Amino acid sequence: MEEEKYLEEKINRALQAMEHPENFTDEELHELLDDEQCLQTCRDLLDSKEALARQNAPAPDIEKEWNKFSSQHTMQTNIHRRGELNSPDSNPKGEITDVNVSGRKLSTPAAKRTRFIGLSMVLIAASVALLVWFYTPIHSSYTVFEANTVAQEISIEPHEGRNLLTVPRGMNKKITLADGTRIWLNAESQLEYPETFEGQERRLVHLKGEAYFEVAKDTAHPFIVETDLLETQVLGTSFNVRAYSPDDAHVTLLEGSVKVSDTHHKKELLIKPGQNATLQKGGTFSVNEVQAKDYSTWAEGQFYFDNTELVEIMRELGRWYNINIIFTSKEAMHYRMHFQSDRSEPLSQVLDLLNSMQKVNAKLEDDRVIVGL
Structure with a gap:
């Protein structure tokens, strides 16, 4: 941040010199006019955060632009100098001191203007290159x-008295639970489930990612699929749950009926076969008619x-x-x-x-x- 602030102040100072050279001493103008100083400042600017954000665009060649700009104005500058040096009004004694652009001693108002012109040419050339670069479509x-x-492999690990099945990218996995429920897990998904459902009032599993379920019927023990975003409760049915992210969370029903809710149970609804319930921002659901079978084709490869x-x-x-x-x-x-x-x-x-x-x-x-x- 300190370096960026210093660069910004340096460029602002150069621009001020362009507008009001009379406010700067000869030494200050000489420092700003130094070609390498100006060129390096522009290079540093290109290395700033704003330039890095546009890394897909080619950076301009500041020196090339300066040489091009300089060559286009050399003849006009020389003609102007000869006219000024030969003019009796501008130099009655015919002296040519203090007008050498590369000289060390510049003190007269005319000399300041000359130095100001040189400074302007350098900064204008750099500005042109930067403007071309910044406005080039990318x-x-x-x-x-x-x-x-x-690299990862499919794994099953104990987790707080339950099993945690992890399916990495590029793979899928079919598993049959103790109650006979069959589950197909899609790539980059996790399923947490118990070894057995005996003694439990409900059959609860937790899903991250996507899975297709064919739930074994058991009216006394509802089957519940929890995710970090929504919850699906069934008695016996076929459905697909996808919950990779808040922007991609929905339940699609193939057979039977399910109740879908947000994790806080503030919004609940029943969906029918052929319907897809999508979680919206704010916890509400939108329901639309779909070809439900299409949502489980991934389980068929x-x-x-x-x-x-x-x-x-x-x-x-x-x-x-x-x-x-x-x-x-x-x-x-x-x-x-x-x-x-x-x-x-x-x-x-x-x-x-x-x-x-x-x-x-x-x-x-x-x-x-x-x-x-």
């Missing part, structure tokens, strides 16, 4: 998914997206293939698409299929997928 990048660089924003599609691909996803177009992030692919296919083939729709361009570069228009 593509901002939006990282929407970051890969996990640590398929990617299936129906009128889904591209950013959500790419997050799912990133989660399965464990790869960074970066958008270079904010507009492309919100494209809605219908897309289906086999999860067993290599990523390159899935991207080729996506690109064949000719809406966006997704390319694999090293350890990331770049998505743009």
Whole structure:
């Protein structure tokens, strides 16, 4: 912060000298006019936080811009000097002291103006380069998914008297609980469950991520799926719960009936087969009719997206293939698409299929997928 403040003060001081050179001594003007000083100040400015935020744009070559600007004005400056030196009004004795731009001694008003012109040329050249750079259209990048660089495996560990099943990215897992309930866990998901439900009034499991449930019927013992965002209670049914984030939390019912609520039980509703309940900001739910079977195709080894924003599609691909996803177009992030692919296919083939729709361009570069228009 101290360095940034110093640079800002230095640039402001130079700009003040441009506007009011009469307020500066010869020594101060000489210091500001020093080419390396001005050039280094501009370089430092480019290294500031604001410049770093635009790291995708090429930085200007300040010296190149200065040389270009200087060469364009050399002839005009020389003509001006000759006219001034030969003018009896400006120099009746024909002396040429104190007008050498690179000289050490400049004290007359005319000399100050000359030094001011030199200072202005340097700063204007740098300003032109900076303006060109700052206003050059660039593509901002939006990282929407970051890969996990640590290799992981499916694991089951004891956790406070219960089991904690962890499924990493790029994998899924089917498990059958003690009551006969079958659960398919999607990539990057966790399920906490008891060894047995004996002696318990309700069958309670806790989910992080996404899972598809086929619950064994037991009217005396409701089956409850808790997440950090919502809760689903059933007696016996087939449904899908997805709760990766507050922006991606919903329950989709295939068979039977379920009661969905927020974690504080302030909002509760019953949904029917073919309905999808999505948690909204503020704890309310929106319900819409869907092809419910499409929401469980992932458990059958398929990617299936129906009128889904591209950013959500790419997050799912990133989660399965464990790869960074970066958008270079904010507009492309919100494209809605219908897309289906086999999860067993290599990523390159899935991207080729996506690109064949000719809406966006997704390319694999090293350890990331770049998505743009």
